[in-house]
Amino acid sequence: MQDRGQATSSENLLFLTDDQLRKGIEAMFFAYRGFTADPDRILENYAYGRAHHRAVHFINRAPGTTVNNLLDILGVTKQSLNRVLRTLVEDGLVEARIGNRDKRERHLFLTEKGRALEQELSKAQRKRMRAAYRAAGPDAVQGFRQVLEAIMDPGMRKLLNTMTDAG
Amino acid sequence: MQDRGQATSSENLLFLTDDQLRKGIEAMFFAYRGFTADPDRILENYAYGRAHHRAVHFINRAPGTTVNNLLDILGVTKQSLNRVLRTLVEDGLVEARIGNRDKRERHLFLTEKGRALEQELSKAQRKRMRAAYRAAGPDAVQGFRQVLEAIMDPGMRKLLNTMTDAG
DNA sequence: TTGGAAAGTCAACAAGACTGACATAAAATA
DNA sequence: TATTTTATGTCAGTCTTGTTGACTTTCCAA
Structure with a gap:
């Protein structure tokens, strides 16, 4: 049988009960909704979605990253990521430079416009996190x-x- | 200008820097992936998705809840939820009883089969959470x-x- | 009693994930 | 050098899950 969190000897393991775990699970669900709510609202004005946000975030985070690298981070298929990157490049938010060492690779960078969107999105998301951090x-x-x-x-x-x- | 977390007087507010907030944001992103990974894998065997999991979870949590109630919890449109509920009812995982007081309402209950799936999913999710809780x-x-x-x-x-x- | 609100259903559509097949170019290797 | 592998991109098609709009049934209150 699984450990259900009953106190064994001296330690109080009540925080491992199924009930406590379920509360944590539900908290994750509701918190993630709040976590994405502000950027989602902003993205509607640009006809972009969460997928674009994620790409822009991590390109900003690791400028010059390759497509393959981004695939590992985002955990989606290349076809899925490619659709997103194509629109971002077309719209002039992302620049894809062919690699010097390895010309098969594309190194991804945000343009000025891309950085502006990234800032708008992350600022909103940080605002909520900052309030939560401060409160807790x-x-x-x-x-x-x-x-x-x-x-x-x-x-x-x-x-x-x-x-x-x-x- | 926004508060960027610089220590003001005696308190150390370094945990409110943009950098710390960004780390928290990325941690949320990666953790949520892990959080949903185990149920997602199980759901593939049943041709159900995350939406079905959520519905089953909260019906189990609040048996007899109405569709409207569930809509508030899940934060989707009733049409979207209805598609999910319809398949769950058709497949015999959920029973929708017409309300006694108000015949417009449907009160939702898990069947034996529904409870079995809910248990399988939540057990897997709790296992991960339990390990994380114990480690932390x-x-x-x-x-x-x-x-x-x-x-x-x-x-x-x-x-x-x-x-x-x-x- | 009638008109509006509420609960739920059906139909059609869109975003964003997926798989599979294939193309191209460059790098690595036999 | 010839072959294979890697990195990327593309086309086509599917699935899940969200959306809006239009509709029926039921309830309630003016």
Whole structure:
């Protein structure tokens, strides 16, 4: 049988009960809705979607990244990403430069226009996060980050920390 | 200008810098992927999607809930939810009983089969959450929950806590 | 009793994910 | 050098899940 969180010896493991886990699951669901709500609203004005936001975010985050790299980060198919990148390049938000060393690669950069959209989106998203962080306090934020990292697949955790170290 | 988290007087507000906020944002993105990964894999075997999971979850959570109630929780259009409910009813996972008091209403219940699927899905999701909770520890979990609640729209927070109190 | 509001259903459409097949160019390797 | 692998892009088609609009049934209140 699975561990259901009953206190074993001296430790209080009540935070591992199915009921507590379910509350956390539902909190994740509702919080993610809030998390994406502000950018989603902004994107409607541009006829872009969440997929465009994600691409723009990570290109801004790692300028010069290749398409393949972005595929790993976003976890979608190249056809799906390509549709998004094509519109972003056509609309002049993203520039795709052919690689010097390896001419098969495309290195992706935001244009001035792309940076402007990225700023608008991330500013709105940061605003909500800042309010939440401030309300919860630094210790809560540390716990928040710890649990999120533990929820991720190991590969994603590694990717996140690689990016974080670099940036 | 926006608060960018510089320490003002004695308090250390470094956890509110744009950089820290961005890390939290990316952690949310990657964690949510992990959060949905296990149920998504299971759902493939049944030709259902995330929308079905959500419906089944909340019907299990609040048996007898009406369609309108579920709409508020899920935040989609009734047409979108209806498509999902129709397949679940057709497949015998959900029973929709016409209301006694108000015959316009449908009260939703999981059948035995529905409960079985719900258990399979939530068990997989809880397993990941339990591992994450255990790895991070009770204090981190408390912070996690606090920040998630602060990220939500107030309406959602209220809804979540109403459900939590009742359940 | 009648007209509007509410609950739910049906139809059609769009975004964004997917798979599969294929093309091109460049790099790596046998 | 010849062949294979890699990186990227494209076309076509499908699926899930969101959307709007139009409709029926039921309830309630003026």
